[in-house]
Amino acid sequence: MINGTVIYFAISLVSMLFFSGIAASTQQCSAFCVCDTWYDLERASCVGRHLYNIHTGAPNNVQALDLSDNVISLLTSFELANIGFTRLKYLNLSKNAISEIELNAFDGLADLMVLDLSRNRLDDISAEVLEKNKNLRILRLSKNNFKSHIPKLRSSSLTELSLDSCQISHLPLDTFNGLKHLRRLDLANNLMIQMNAIALQTLHFLKKLSLEGNPWSCDKVMLDLKMYLRNKDIEFDEICSKKGNVRKFEKMVVLPTMTRNYHHSKIANPEEPKERSNRIEMESNILNNKTLSTCQETANPTLVTDSVAYWFLFLGFILGIFSRQVISYIWLLGMCLYNRRCSLERFNNGFSISREPSLLSLDGRMESDGSLSEFYPNTPPPAYRDVMLQPSLYRYPSRISNLNRDR
Known part of the structure; x- marks a missing residue:
């Protein structure tokens, strides 16, 4: 009996301590945030609260802090460490108005692994701002306004960097010299015309490169880049491919150059007949595709209906102008006849009135x-x-x- 009573009091004590701990943790969470567990991390989510700074009142023991979709514009030196966010492993500051990051803004965050600064107003970042974060693995800088001021970061631990949609037009050759262990690099949807393979020679661990969405000029520099990426077994989206980038005007330019070689009489190379037959087949396929497309266009009923509609619109416009002119002419003619009749009546009335005194006097x-x-x-x-x-x-x-x- 005594043992049962002891066990009962022990279980009640443990439950009280457990619930008191939960209550204490819930009381520590700020009114601007929601505290929960996310991938085994203590998280404080303060999304869309119109916060002007990172002082949210969240508990100091959080490991993941989400401050996205706010109006934070500045990160000062030692600000995060002074608040007590020294255990952070995940920090999301995307969709804010951050335009300036001071040099020591992330000092004291020794465990930080993921930093999201995408969709802000950054135009430049100091090269040493992340040098002391030895465990940083992922950095997202997408959709900022770097243009020609591309950050030349120095981080010995960074493995993934996103610089897509940042309006980058030129990539200096020493941009990635401080990122020796980079494995994934995203440069898609920028304004780059060329990219020299020398800019990637320091990235010995690079495995994937995203380059789509740029207005590449397919010249020797880009061909050398493709050869370099293939030799290094780096995964990348195909650029300057004939199937993907050939346009209609390019077909018109290429076609005469191929047909010009038909009239050579001498065969300098024994493989030339095979090449010529391949060219003929390719050109015939192009012509067949053109004729097929023209036939499809003529057979398409929507095109016919569109042309008929345009013709009806044009005829209605002409008829409207003609009817307006006829109505105007009839109206002017009626006005002229009315004015003439009025003038005759006035003249007759005046003449009779002028004659009455003389006749009376006579x-x-x-x-x-x-x-x-x-x-x-x-x-x-x-x-x-x-x-x-x-x-x-x-x-x-x-x-x-x-x-x-x-x-």
């Missing part, structure tokens, strides 16, 4: 048997001088003169 003189004063009662008699000078207008004598004559 009728008054003709029909009245007295003077003008009698016809117009309020009008004074004309002057004697006017009567004498214009007797025709005043040919009817007054009643007074008639009365005098009667006497």
Whole structure:
């Protein structure tokens, strides 16, 4: 009985200690982060919290810290070590606004193995910034703005480096001299035209190189690079291949050069007939492919429907212009006829109005048997001088003169 009681108290004590430890660990986690276990590492995830610096309040014993998708812009010297993140093995600072990293920013992180600085605003990094991190294996610098200021890092432990999509246009020959143990290198999706094989001669352990997505000029320098990579058994995506990079205009240029050799009469090399037959077969295949593509284009109903639609659109445009001109002409003609009719009516009305006073005055003189004063009662008699000078207008004598004559 006593043994059972002791065992019961021991189990309860252990459970209390266990739950108290869990509660303590959960209390230590910051309000900006989520603490959990990730690949057997104590992790604090502080993603997308609009943090301006790395002071998140996360516990000091974390081994993986995720600060991606924030607005951190500066990493000062000894900042991570002073907070207490000395046990970090994984540090993710991607998708921030980091534009400057001081020389001793990662000092004190002796166990750091993975560092992600991709998708920031870095244009230059000091060569000695990672020299003291002896366990660093993976460094991601993708999608930064290095352009011509490519970091010439020095790290004896780095095995994987990502520099893709960094707008790199030129690669100096001593860029990777400080990365002796590099095994994977990603230079894809940049702006490089050439890359000299001398830049890779110090990378004795290189196993994979990514070069796709660059506007390579397929000249002797690139051919030498391909030969170097093949001789070193380095895995790389095929560059300057005829199947992948030949364009339509290149076929048009190559075709006449091959057909020009058909008219040679002398055979200097016994293998020339075989080469000529191979060229003829290749050209016939090219011509067959062209004719097949043209036939497919003509047989494609979508092309026909598109052309018919364009023709209908053009005819509708022409008909619209013509109908607009006809409507404008009819409107102008109607306006002209209306204005002409109005002008004639005004002229006729004016002429009739101007004639009415003269006719009235003439009728008054003709029909009245007295003077003008009698016809117009309020009008004074004309002057004697006017009567004498214009007797025709005043040919009817007054009643007074008639009365005098009667006497």
